[in-house]
Amino acid sequence: MxxxxxxxxxxxxxxxxxxxxxxxxxxxxxxxxxxxxxxxxxxxxxxxxxxxxxxxxxxxxxxxxxxxxxxxxxxxxxxxxxxxxxxxxxxxxxxxxxxxxxxxxxxxxxxxxxxxRRQRRPAGTRVDVTPAPRTSRPLASPPVRFAAKQHGVDLTEVDATGVHGEVTRDDLERHRTAASVTTSAATVPPDADEERIPIKGVRKHTAAAMVRSAFTAPHVTEFVTVDVTPTIDLLAELRETKHFTDVRLTPLTLVAKALLVALRSNPTLNSSWDEDAQEIVVKRSVNLGIAAATPRGLMVPNIKNAHTLGLRDLAIALSDLTTTAKEGKTGPADLADGTITITNVGVFGIDAGTPILNPGEAAILCFGAIRRQPWEYRGEIALRSVTTLSLSFDHRLVDGEQGSRFLAAIGQILSDPLTLIALS
The missing domain is CATH 2.40.50.100 (RNA polymerase II/Efflux pump adaptor protein, barrel-sandwich hybrid domain)
Structure with a gap:
């Protein structure tokens, strides 16, 4: 029985x-x-x-x-x-x-x-869910399902155009544009003046964490503008070698590598503040966080032990991390125990920013857009690839000299990337 x-x-x-x-x-x-x-x-x-x-x-x-x-x-x-x-x-x-x-x-x-634990219902309460008429469950990725849930869209009513018959994000947006959208608060026609989206899940957690960080850690932000033409040239050469033919190699890869190298002589940037013990905890391992915009909001998954990776393995790890985040498959373990973070606002065409620290970390590096512009080069004006790096750090952990030396070291490596070979 x-x-x-x-x-x-x-x-x-x-x-x-x-x-x-x-x-x-x-x-x-x-x-x-x-x-x-x-x-x-x-x-x-x-x-x-x-x-x-x-x-x-x-x-x-x-x-x-x-x-x-x-x-x-x-x-x-x-x-x-x-x-x-x-x-x-x-x-x-x-x-x-x-x-x-x-x-x-x-x-x-x-x-x-x-x-x-917050009790939302008595422990023994049963919610009997009456089964709906059996139909084939529409195919869709978790991010699309989440977006549909947020906007009250029944995926069985959405025309699927995906290669394998799945509902894509474009399908969902077309459906929302063509019909009234039911949200958790009300039915909102497409031409309404506003739409209300519940603050919950990852977005709610991120908002709370950022507020805690902003009002707990005394932030200082510094900027440096760097001629990264040699880095761009090196990337082009590496992409042509057999070692990187099957690897997605981007400027962010070399920025990440430069940060990891600069940390060796600036270890306090890879630390945290222990309030209870009144101690600065300097981390021996570097779990490199990469801020990622996902369908579910901002997330900062990290590459565990990034300091042990060569350039090729680092490029692979970065590619896997961003792909997983965009697909909504980042797990709790991927988000835990980060020690320092990079945010790449350059992909949005932004030149610079003053990022808020990921809670519990000492520093976050902001990588701006790379632009071709006139620049002094060898005593003359030339068209060069230039970017702005900004570093926010916790002034309890890092003083101005330490932060400045660290940021300057990253800039120096990117202006002369052969340093990576000498120091790696």
Whole structure:
């Protein structure tokens, strides 16, 4: 006789207390296999696909799409064949979440996270989700599903033009333009004066973190304008070599490498402030964060141990990181433990900026647009490739001399990139 097992929403890492249910990928009555993806949820850090810990038949779904579910709360019931009924959990009164929070592979459980858990519904409350008429589930990437959820669009009503029959972002935008859009607050016609978008998930987390950073760390920003013509010339030469024929090599790659080299003689830029211990913690490893604009808002995934990578491996890591972020597949582990960050505003045609520190880090480098402009070169005026670098740093950790030397070192390397070969 089948035994009904209840899967509780696990802690998805770093003590997160809840998650928003974006999409159910199963319905009541469906047969699921072990580790089959059953839902997409969004935490304050990232979008996560949840695998099923059981194989069997879906009996009940305990949450509705678009709602927030607390860690440790009932998530889904699965009838498992061949189980001893004595092993089944209590059906109506689950134990305290801190004791029963399930752990999936790759997920962590924070100590005593229940003390910070916000109760949005009684622990034993069941939300029975009536299955809709069975239709084929439209194909779409997680970012497109998230955008559709934000704007109240039913993807089954969107004409799909993707290569594999999937709904693309362009398809979604065309659908929203052609019809009224239902948001979580109201129905908004395309010609309305305003549209209200709920502040939640990654965007809410980012906003709170930036406010904390701006009002906690005393920011100082310095600028330097650099002739990077030799860097651009070197990039062109490297792209023609056999070592980089299958690698996406960009100016950002050499900027990142220059930063990593400059850190060797300026280690305090790779540090953090321990308020409780009243200590400056200088990090031996460099987890290089790259600020990325994604469909779900600003994210700063990082390359672990970037200081150990050669130029080719660094280029590959940067390409993988940005691709994963744009596809909405960045996981919580990719966002954790960053030590220093680069933000590339040049890709938007912006010359410079005064970036806010990623919380817990000592510095962030802003890389502006590279422009061809008149510049003094060898005593004459010549057309050169020029960019502006700006560095924001925490003045508790880094004094003006240290910040200036670090920024100047990066600029010097980019104006004479053969230094990379000598120092790498």
């Amino acid at each position: 089948p035994t009904v097992k209840t899967f509780l929403l696990p802690d998805l890492g770093e003590g997160l207390t809840d998650a928003e249910l974006l999409t159910w990928l199963v319905r009541v009555g469906d047969t699921v296999t072990l580790n089959q993806i059953i839902a997409e949820v969004e935490t304050a850090k990232a979008s996560v696909e949840l695998p099923s810990p059981y194989a069997g038949t879906v009996v009940a779904l305990h949450a509705e799409e678009g709602t927030t579910v607390d860690v440790g709360s009932p998530f889904i019931d699965v009838a498992v064949a061949g189980e001893d009924p004595a092993d089944a959990p209590e059906p109506t009164t689950p134990a305290a979440p801190a004791e029963r929070t399930p752990v999936l592979v790759g997920y962590g459980v924070a100590e005593d996270s229940s003390s910070r």
